[in-house]
Amino acid sequence: xxxxxxxxxxxxxxxxxxxxxxxxxxxxxxxxxxxxxxxxxxxxxxxxxxxxxxxxxxxxxxxxxxxxxxxxxxxxxxxxxxxxxxxxxxxxxxxxxxxxxxxxxxxxxxxxxxxxxxxxxxxxxxxxxxxxxxxxxxxxxxxxxxxxxxxxxxxxxxxxxxxxxxxxxxxxxxxxxxxxxxxxxxxxxxxxxxxxxxxxxxxxxxxxxxxxxxxxxxxxxxxxxxxxxxxxxxxxxxxxxxxxxxxxxxxxxxxxxxxxxxxxxxxxxxxxxxxxxxxxxxxxxxxxxxxxxxxxxxxxxxxxxxxxxxxxxxxxxxxxxxxxxxxxxxxxxxxxx
Numbered sequence: 001x002x003x004x005x006x007x008x009x010x011x012x013x014x015x016x017x018x019x020x021x022x023x024x025x026x027x028x029x030x031x032x033x034x035x036x037x038x039x040x041x042x043x044x045x046x047x048x049x050x051x052x053x054x055x056x057x058x059x060x061x062x063x064x065x066x067x068x069x070x071x072x073x074x075x076x077x078x079x080x081x082x083x084x085x086x087x088x089x090x091x092x093x094x095x096x097x098x099x100x101x102x103x104x105x106x107x108x109x110x111x112x113x114x115x116x117x118x119x120x121x122x123x124x125x126x127x128x129x130x131x132x133x134x135x136x137x138x139x140x141x142x143x144x145x146x147x148x149x150x151x152x153x154x155x156x157x158x159x160x161x162x163x164x165x166x167x168x169x170x171x172x173x174x175x176x177x178x179x180x181x182x183x184x185x186x187x188x189x190x191x192x193x194x195x196x197x198x199x200x201x202x203x204x205x206x207x208x209x210x211x212x213x214x215x216x217x218x219x220x221x222x223x224x225x226x227x228x229x230x231x232x233x234x235x236x237x238x239x240x241x242x243x244x245x246x247x248x249x250x251x252x253x254x255x256x257x258x259x260x261x262x263x264x265x266x267x268x269x270x271x272x273x274x275x276x277x278x279x280x281x282x283x284x285x286x287x288x289x290x291x292x293x294x295x296x297x298x299x300x301x302x303x304x305x306x307x308x309x310x311x312x313x314x315x316x317x318x319x320x321x322x323x324x325x326x327x328x329x330x331x332x333x334x335x336x337x
């Protein structure tokens with residue numbers, strides 16, 4: 001059954017009603033994006049009930065001119081990207097550069113709660129992505145070369161980087177986050193933090209769930225920075241950057257009280273943290289996993305720390321989203337019988 005709903009925020013293309021959670025279609029337009037920021041004072045573009053699903057478009061972080069210079073034909077550059085880049089100007093941009101769809105106000109979310117973001121599906125609406133060259137060791141980059149356009153084989157879910165080098169596609173949203181604490185003001189979309197944001201955690205594919213601390217009423221969820229594939233660290237600043245369409249279920253968790261984002265995949269529990277100092281980020285992420293094991297598995301701190309050393313995997317999530325570096329700790333579910 002389809003029902004037409006008129007919102008006070010008349011920015012949405014439609015809402016699909018069905019038995020169970022309501023599915024809200026949210027397209028990327030100049031009126032429905034936050035260009036380069038997370039902010040407690042951002043105006044919501046959609047209000048949903050806890051447990052509802054957003055069917056959301058996100059746009060790659062580039063411009064039509066940049067894609068054209070890199071060799072993308074005019075007819076393959078999305079009209080929605082052209083519209084957003086042309087239509088969002090001045091103080092509606094920055095301080096970061098990511099095009100984020102949202103914010104979405106989730107009814108019932110209050111500071112101290114957690115927002116559960118269940119990634120139900122991710123699709124590739126375009127058949128290419130790009131990779132630049134900058135990041136952690138810029139001396140490796142040939143500055144004469146521009147962005148590399150990488151064709152995506154959406155049937156095989158692979159991308160040929162160079163002849164004989166084939167990359168499996170595992171799309172995920174590099175940025176999923178909520179508004180940070182009000183005293184932080186308008187926060188750049190570049191560095192991740194307690195509000196999640198630009199985590200660039202390649203584990204957050206379809207079938208995964210992200211849990212984010214809530215800092216303002218409604219949470220004000222935003223999503224973007226689509227990646228078709230990425231390695232841990234994202235060392236040259238970019239992955240295979242592309243536009244994505246996903247279905248995300250947003251649920252308020254009154255029973256969870258988090259200091260940092262956490263996640264769960266079909267195979268692992270994941271703790272995460274960020275800090276300008278890599279040692280501090282690593283310490284925080286390990287402690288987050290220890291705290292999770294103490295609270296959810298009934299272990300002592302001593303036992304939990306031992307278990308992280310025996311069975312956990314500490315990984316650098318990203319090295320390039322300054323000032324914050326990201327670390328995550330994975331613990332396989334299969335060890336719990």
